[in-house]
Each structure stands twice: as C-alpha cells, then as structure tokens.
Amino acid sequence: MITRFAPSPTGPLHLGHAYSALMAQDMATATGGQFLLRIEDIDQTRVRPEWEAQIFEDLHWLGLSWPQPVMRQSERLARYSEKLDWLWAGHHVFACTCSRRDVLDALAAPQEGADLPTGPDGVIYPGTCRSNQAISANEHAPKDAALRLLMTSAVAQSCFSFHETGHGPNGETGLIEFTAEDAIRDIGDIVLARRYMGTSYHLSVVLDDAAQDVTHVVRGEDLFEATKIHVILQKLMGLPTPIYHHHQLIRDGAGKRLAKRDDARAIAKYRTEGASPDDVRRIVGL
Numbered sequence: 001m002i003t004r005f006a007p008s009p010t011g012p013l014h015l016g017h018a019y020s021a022l023m024a025q026d027m028a029t030a031t032g033g034q035f036l037l038r039i040e041d042i043d044q045t046r047v048r049p050e051w052e053a054q055i056f057e058d059l060h061w062l063g064l065s066w067p068q069p070v071m072r073q074s075e076r077l078a079r080y081s082e083k084l085d086w087l088w089a090g091h092h093v094f095a096c097t098c099s100r101r102d103v104l105d106a107l108a109a110p111q112e113g114a115d116l117p118t119g120p121d122g123v124i125y126p127g128t129c130r131s132n133q134a135i136s137a138n139e140h141a142p143k144d145a146a147l148r149l150l151m152t153s154a155v156a157q158s159c160f161s162f163h164e165t166g167h168g169p170n171g172e173t174g175l176i177e178f179t180a181e182d183a184i185r186d187i188g189d190i191v192l193a194r195r196y197m198g199t200s201y202h203l204s205v206v207l208d209d210a211a212q213d214v215t216h217v218v219r220g221e222d223l224f225e226a227t228k229i230h231v232i233l234q235k236l237m238g239l240p241t242p243i244y245h246h247h248q249l250i251r252d253g254a255g256k257r258l259a260k261r262d263d264a265r266a267i268a269k270y271r272t273e274g275a276s277p278d279d280v281r282r283i284v285g286l
C-alpha cells in the first residue's frame, strides 16, 4: 500500500491535517507499505517558503517520516503542460476566456450561488467558449486562457466507479458508481488549467498520484465529489484509479470545519503550548 499526504504551503497545518497525515501513515505502516509526502505548491500567489518549512517541522514533530526527495508540484509544470497539449490535440479541452461575471451573465444569475446548478468545482459552466478548440493536431495548448475539460468528450465510457473504504459526506461507501450523464449534468466543463498557471488542482493531483504509484488516497470527505472528476481524468489519460479513503473533517467546538486561518487549532500552537504528539492523536480521535 502506498499512501500520501499532499498539503499546500499556504498556511499553518491544523488538527484536520494532522488527522489526515497520521491516518495515511498509520494505514501504510499497518500493511508494511509506504507513506509519501507531496508539496502541492502550484498556486505561486499563495504559497510561502516559511509555510513549507513549518509543514516539515510539524509533520516531523508528529512522528511522521517519508522518503526524500519530496515531490513538489512546482517542479512538474512541464509534465502538466505535455498532458494539456495532448488533451488539446484530442479536443478534450477548450480555451475559455470567460470571467466569473461572464459565466453568471450567461446563466442570467444575479449573484454567485443564487440557486445555480453547482458541482464539485463550482457553478456548472454554461458552455460559452466550447467552440474554442484546436484546429490542427500538432498545436500546443494556449497558455493565455483557461483550459476547460470538454466533459462530453472526456467521458469516453458510459459508467464510472471507484472503491471507497472510508465514506463520503452522506455515508457513501463501498463501490461508488456514476454515469457519464451524471458527470455532464452535475460536474460539467471544469477548469483543468488556470490561465498562466498551466495546471489546476484536479489535473496535478491525478498525474501526481499516478506518478507516485499511490494505491490509497486518504483525504477529507469534502473532496469526495471531486473524486469523480479524478476518476474521469484517470480513464481519459489511461491511468489507474487508486482506492479512496475519505475521512470525516475535524471541526471546532461550534461544529465548524477548521480552516487554515484558524490559528487556534494550528499544530504549531499545540506544540508550543506543551502538548505531545500523543495528545494531538487523542484530540483527533486516533
């Protein structure tokens, strides 16, 4: 079994991250497998080296260890770009120049979230730019526009499935199935490469989990629906689908899920206040 923890260095790790990372390591260790760390730093406007340094420190303090060198997404942009060229040439993505406002206007919506059909990646795209596609097969994908997945072309089969050993937000577990029609209706043409960024969370996570031979993806249940996007991308690009283990989110006393700005629940805070790694394990219920 190969598991991983894949934090973004955009803020301090909190108890929810500790829970996820410890669970991923415990699962790997219990089976004589391997736990990996990956730094998801594609959003260069938000990542900071000091957050990355603190991630290493916090995780070491918790008792985690991982092989070196650590995979870092910012070093894999060439790989993402190569895949985008392939998707572009195959007419699986199109170039989108819509602003958020343009999308809402096309849906005739006064404001975001106002009873709009919404999927795991936000409002379902109305299709405005769908015809902006490759003209010849040997073009590079454009970088000065967002690239959206053309969902009708991406779903090359009628049924999809993955194995869930944890649970989704509504208790979903076991074999999770969904159809191409579901994906077209409930997910739609999501952004696969943000403008000038050259990738997105969805594209990178799928390519990296495959590149690291991850067999079990352990992460929060808030990503359960996004897993459907990942399964579609894996099939489209001929990659294996790992087993997924979504876990509950750690909440604060008021039942609200923890956020990176919630310094009160930061691992570093517990550490400086004299808590031990075992105390943290106990607090998160491990």
Ligand code: GLU
Residues within 6 Å of the ligand: 006, 007, 008, 040, 205, 218, 219, 223
């Ligand atoms: N970088 C993502 C996050 O911190 C990782 C999500 C995942 O495990 O796939 O939310």
